[in-house]
Amino acid sequence: MSKMVExxxxxxxxxxxxxxxxxxxxxxxxxxxxVQGFPEYGPERMGAPISAYNRISDxxxxxxxxxxxxxxxxxxxxxxxxxxxxxxxxxxxxxIIINSNKDPAQLRDKLKGYKGKVxxxxxxxxxxxxxxxxxxxxxxxxxxxxxxxxxxxxxxxSKMEASFKTQFASKASVIDGxxxxxxxSMQEVKGC
Amino acid sequence: MAVKxxxxxxxxxxxxxxxxxxxxxxxxxxxxxTDVPMIFSSYLAxxxxxxxxxxxxSEHSAMSACIGAACSGARTLTATSACGLALMWELxxxxxxxxxxxxxxxxxxxxxxxxNINCDHSDSMGARDTGWIQLYAENNxxxxxxxFIGMRIGEHKDVLLPVMSCQDGFITSHGLENIDLIEDDxxxxxxxxxxNEVSLINPKHPVSMGPYDIPFYYMxxxxxxxxxxxxxxxxxxxxxxxxxxxxxRKYSWFEEYKMEDAERAIIILNSSAGTAKAVVxxxxxxxxKVGLIKIRVYRPFPMEEIAAALSKVKAVAxxxxxxxxxxxxxxxxxxxxxxxxxxxxxxxxxxxxxxGLGGRDVQMDNIAHVYEELKKTMAGSGGELYRxxxxxx
Numbered sequence: 001m002s003k004m005v006e007x008x009x010x011x012x013x014x015x016x017x018x019x020x021x022x023x024x025x026x027x028x029x030x031x032x033x034x035v036q037g038f039p040e041y042g043p044e045r046m047g048a049p050i051s052a053y054n055r056i057s058d059x060x061x062x063x064x065x066x067x068x069x070x071x072x073x074x075x076x077x078x079x080x081x082x083x084x085x086x087x088x089x090x091x092x093x094x095x096i097i098i099n100s101n102k103d104p105a106q107l108r109d110k111l112k113g114y115k116g117k118v119x120x121x122x123x124x125x126x127x128x129x130x131x132x133x134x135x136x137x138x139x140x141x142x143x144x145x146x147x148x149x150x151x152x153x154x155x156x157x158s159k160m161e162a163s164f165k166t167q168f169a170s171k172a173s174v175i176d177g178x179x180x181x182x183x184x185s186m187q188e189v190k191g192c
Numbered sequence: 193m194a195v196k197x198x199x200x201x202x203x204x205x206x207x208x209x210x211x212x213x214x215x216x217x218x219x220x221x222x223x224x225x226t227d228v229p230m231i232f233s234s235y236l237a238x239x240x241x242x243x244x245x246x247x248x249x250s251e252h253s254a255m256s257a258c259i260g261a262a263c264s265g266a267r268t269l270t271a272t273s274a275c276g277l278a279l280m281w282e283l284x285x286x287x288x289x290x291x292x293x294x295x296x297x298x299x300x301x302x303x304x305x306x307x308n309i310n311c312d313h314s315d316s317m318g319a320r321d322t323g324w325i326q327l328y329a330e331n332n333x334x335x336x337x338x339x340f341i342g343m344r345i346g347e348h349k350d351v352l353l354p355v356m357s358c359q360d361g362f363i364t365s366h367g368l369e370n371i372d373l374i375e376d377d378x379x380x381x382x383x384x385x386x387x388n389e390v391s392l393i394n395p396k397h398p399v400s401m402g403p404y405d406i407p408f409y410y411m412x413x414x415x416x417x418x419x420x421x422x423x424x425x426x427x428x429x430x431x432x433x434x435x436x437x438x439x440x441r442k443y444s445w446f447e448e449y450k451m452e453d454a455e456r457a458i459i460i461l462n463s464s465a466g467t468a469k470a471v472v473x474x475x476x477x478x479x480x481k482v483g484l485i486k487i488r489v490y491r492p493f494p495m496e497e498i499a500a501a502l503s504k505v506k507a508v509a510x511x512x513x514x515x516x517x518x519x520x521x522x523x524x525x526x527x528x529x530x531x532x533x534x535x536x537x538x539x540x541x542x543x544x545x546x547x548g549l550g551g552r553d554v555q556m557d558n559i560a561h562v563y564e565e566l567k568k569t570m571a572g573s574g575g576e577l578y579r580x581x582x583x584x585x
Contacts, residue, residue: 025368029198038367041224041310041551060370062330062466064363065555 011076016137142185202227215266288323293346310551454483
């Protein structure tokens with residue numbers, strides 16, 4: 001892959017969209033890519049809409065602006081679909097991944113005529129079942145890697161496991177739960 | 193071999209400070225520089241550094257603590273942004289006037305009012321005349337490298353001046369990117385040991401520091417400070433050369449990007465330089481003769497070098513991420529235009545854009561517009577000299 005992949009995340013303050021973008025950058029770095037992962041800060045409030053961004057490429061990218069024509073958009077909070085134009089600038093060759101228990105066809109109407117790929121993943125459910133809490137960012141991360149193909153899957157899984165082992169060295173259950181959430185989301189994402 | 197890693201700009205600076213293991217770090221947290229003391233405090237808690245960490249009750253106190261520590265010959269730093277830097281103002285002059293090589297990462301942020309936490313260069317540009325050396329960084333790598341280079345400049349026996357090492361708040365300070373770290377032993381060797389012969393705690397050479405200076409002497413002491421800045425101008429190229437030999441990263445007063453046969457150029461600092469380089473590449477692919485100069489050392493200002501670099505160019509746009517409300521352009525503009533005065537017939541036409549204030553995102557289209565405007569400037573139908581870029585109507 002010589003082309004640069006650009007991803008825009010939409011979430012609400014406190015949901016971990018920024019962390020997810022940094023984790024994705026981390027995972028891509030671990031597979032030998034040049035990465036950027038950065039948030040867009042507005043008023044820092046829990047629940048306020050926030051954006052975060054990723055650029056992933058085989059070459060260093062010097063551009064330091066936000067992303068306006070992303071290849072993929074990730075929506076961590078479904079309620080944002082009615083308040084934000086989430087597909088603005090989104091390439092039709094790419095796709096959008098939404099955290100929702102609905103089928104992609106049920107959400108396409110809300111996407112202002114977007115013709116590219118629409119995928120959904122019930123990240124809240126997976127997180128509650130595997131981690132006991134609603135932390136949607138890890139399942140969202142799995143889904144975006146599956147849908148975008150930005151990192152080879154097997155490589156991604158082994159690098160994430162290594163990263164969780166360092167991060168949660170003393171909490172084996174957290175490592176297991178996160179790994180299960182990651183793998184499940186890669187299998188359960190709909191529409192790809 | 194360099195250590196491949198990925199860090200935010202703030203993480204990179206905190207890591208550099210860890211590798212230095214300074215004697216004293218005094219700080220008061222302020223967005224977006226807070227990460228630097230925060231990450232450093234975890235290094236301290238983990239026993240990875242042996243520094244004295246002073247949690248001050250304000251930035252005025254943090255800089256005062258740094259001055260006290262530096263007077264005793266300690267390797268000292270603080271980190272700050274925007275209003276934090278403003279609250280230090282009085283002490284900025286004390287640090288430079290007393291010739292104390294304090295390091296200060298400045299994570300650039302806009303001033304209030306209106307209240308804003310995002311990036312522009314109003315803070316450090318306002319402090320450009322306080323007698324500190326100022327270095328600017330495009331990305332996390334340069335912010336990291338500039339920390340070590342800054343120390344070497346400031347601590348040089350012919351210089352002894354404090355150093356601000358600036359990078360863009362949030363844009364690079366909170367952006368994760370690849371970075372090549374330098375091995376600890378190489379860092380230690382590059383920065384060496386610091387010992388200032390003049391110290392308050394050297395009983396063999398008792399001194400007074402910072403006493404009242406009567407008019408009979410004050411000007412001569414100020415002139416010594418000017419001499420120190422002139423000396424910085426002399427020693428900086430050697431320090432860059434040594435750093436290049438250590439890391440392979442060749443730095444200079446400024447980076448010239450595709451300037452060889454450029455007719456139109458922009459002058460820019462920090463993160464937007466990277467965005468502008470991508471625009472230069474696009475325009476070059478269409479056969480347009482455009483280039484870019486990214487200033488790394490702003491104080492001392494490389495006046496002769498800038499003039500020489502611009503003598504072959506026909507039209508220049510100087511980009512300022514801060515206004516000076518002088519009604520005659522931003523701070524970098526007035527310096528660059530002044531530098532070119534003696535070029536005579538070779539003097540390019542020079543215009544100014546104020547851009548990216550308060551975190552306004554600087555896009556490739558914005559920069560492309562500047563190069564387009566320079567075509568008109570070159571043709572002599574240029575419009576205002578001093579303009580705002582991307583202003584909404």
